[in-house]
Amino acid sequence: MPASRSLTRTLAGHGGRxxxxxxxxxxxxxxxxxxxxxxxxxxxxxxxNPLWIEKTWHTPSTLTGVWPYFxxxxxxxxPMFDSVYTFGAEGNHTDPEPSVASAVTSVxxxxxxxxxxxxxxxxxxxLKDIPEMLHLKGQAHAKRRPSNSAVEGNFGWExxxxxxTRLVDFTASVNKRVTELKRLHAKGGLKxxxxxxxxxxxxxxxxxxxxxxxxxxxxxxxxxxxxxWVSVLWKPDSPNIPSADELVRQARxxxxxxxxxxxxxxxxxxxxxxxxxxxxxxxxxGSYLDANRNSVGAVATNxxxxxxxxxxxxxxxxxxxNPFFTCKTGKRKTVTKSRTISSASLTATLPMLSHKQLSxxxxxxFNLNR
Numbered sequence: 001m002p003a004s005r006s007l008t009r010t011l012a013g014h015g016g017r018x019x020x021x022x023x024x025x026x027x028x029x030x031x032x033x034x035x036x037x038x039x040x041x042x043x044x045x046x047x048x049n050p051l052w053i054e055k056t057w058h059t060p061s062t063l064t065g066v067w068p069y070f071x072x073x074x075x076x077x078x079p080m081f082d083s084v085y086t087f088g089a090e091g092n093h094t095d096p097e098p099s100v101a102s103a104v105t106s107v108x109x110x111x112x113x114x115x116x117x118x119x120x121x122x123x124x125x126x127l128k129d130i131p132e133m134l135h136l137k138g139q140a141h142a143k144r145r146p147s148n149s150a151v152e153g154n155f156g157w158e159x160x161x162x163x164x165t166r167l168v169d170f171t172a173s174v175n176k177r178v179t180e181l182k183r184l185h186a187k188g189g190l191k192x193x194x195x196x197x198x199x200x201x202x203x204x205x206x207x208x209x210x211x212x213x214x215x216x217x218x219x220x221x222x223x224x225x226x227x228x229w230v231s232v233l234w235k236p237d238s239p240n241i242p243s244a245d246e247l248v249r250q251a252r253x254x255x256x257x258x259x260x261x262x263x264x265x266x267x268x269x270x271x272x273x274x275x276x277x278x279x280x281x282x283x284x285x286g287s288y289l290d291a292n293r294n295s296v297g298a299v300a301t302n303x304x305x306x307x308x309x310x311x312x313x314x315x316x317x318x319x320x321x322n323p324f325f326t327c328k329t330g331k332r333k334t335v336t337k338s339r340t341i342s343s344a345s346l347t348a349t350l351p352m353l354s355h356k357q358l359s360x361x362x363x364x365x366f367n368l369n370r
Contacts, residue, residue, distance in 0.1 A: 016028065090309075218316055
C-alpha cells in the first residue's frame with residue numbers, strides 16, 4: 001500500500017582549534033558537513049511517485065596563524081564563514097521557466113509516435129495561398145517598395161520549403177518511424193525524455209570574520225544552475241503486436257499526417273484556422289491536440305516533470321588584515337531535486353516572446369498601418 005515517507009540526515013564535522021599559547025583548548029570548530037532531506041512515496045512500484053530531495057555539502061574555509069607580539073591565542077585550521085546567503089542568484093535567471101502543464105504537453109506533442117513530419121492535409125490546404133503570395137511579391141518588386149516581409153517569410157515561404165524538404169525525405173522519415181513503432185511494441189514501451197529548461201545565473205556578495213588579532217573578508221560568488229526536463233512512457237493501446245506490413249502502413253499515415261482520430265482531425269482543423277498560430281503564442285491548444293493524436297494506437301503514461309537546482313558558493317580571494325595569518329578556501333553546495341507527476345493539459349500564459357515572434361508581430365503592425 002502506498003505511503004508517504006520523510007527522511008532527514010545530518011552529519012556534523014569537528015576540527016580546527018583555537019588554543020592558548022600554552023596549548024590549552026579554547027574552542028574547537030564545528031560545522032554541518034552534510035544535511036539531507038527526502039520526501040517521497042513508497043509501496044507503489046513500478047509507478048512513478050512525487051519526490052523532493054535536498055542535499056547540502058559544506059567544507060568550511062579555515063584560519064591558521066598566531067600574532068607573534070603579545071599573542072594570547074593560536075589558530076589552527078579554525079573554521080570560518082558558514083554563510084548561506086544566495087545574494088539573489090536564484091532570482092537572476094532571465095529565461096522564462098515553463099509551467100509543469102505546458103512542459104509536459106509540449107514534450108508529449110514532440111514525442112508522440114502519431115506526430116506528423118509534415119501534414120499533407122494542411123499542406124494541400126496551404127497551397128491555395130501560393131498564387132497570391134507570388135502575385136504580391138511581383139507587385140512589391142514592380143513598385144520598388146516592398147512591404148515588411150517577416151510574416152511572409154515566417155508563415156509563407158519558410159514553411160513551404162520546410163514541408164517540401166520533408167516530403168522529399170519521405171522514405172527516410174518512414175523508416176525512422178517504423179523503428180520507433182517497433183520500440184513502442186517492445187517490452188516496456190517507448191521511453192522519451194526532453195530538456196525543457198536549462199539556465200545559469202550568478203550573484204556576488206561578501207562575508208566577514210574577525211578576532212582581536214585579525215580580520216578576514218572574502219568575496220562570495222554564488223552560481224545558480226537550474227535544469228528541468230520531462231520524461232514520458234508511450235504504451236500501445238493493444239497488447240497485440242502488429243505485423244511488419246501494418247507497422248509500415250501506420251508509419252506512412254503518421255509521417256504525412258493522415259490522422260483520422262478525433263484529436264488528429266481537431267489538430268488539422270486548428271492548423272487551418274487563420275490566426276491559430278497567434279493563439280499558440282499565448283496558449284498551448286495546438287500542442288495539446290498534437291499530444292493526443294492517436295493514429296498508431298499509443299497512449300502517454302508515467303509523464304514526469306523533473307527539476308534540479310544547484311547552488312554553489314565560491315570564496316575568495318582573501319583580504320587578511322594580519323600577514324601572520326593564512327586561510328584555506330572552503331566550499332558549499334546545495335542540490336535540490338523534485339519530481340512531479342502530470343499529464344497533457346491546456347494552459348494560457350503571457351510569455352516572453354522570442355525575437356522571431358516579435359519580428360512577426362511587428363511586421364503585421366507595419367503592414368496594417370501602410
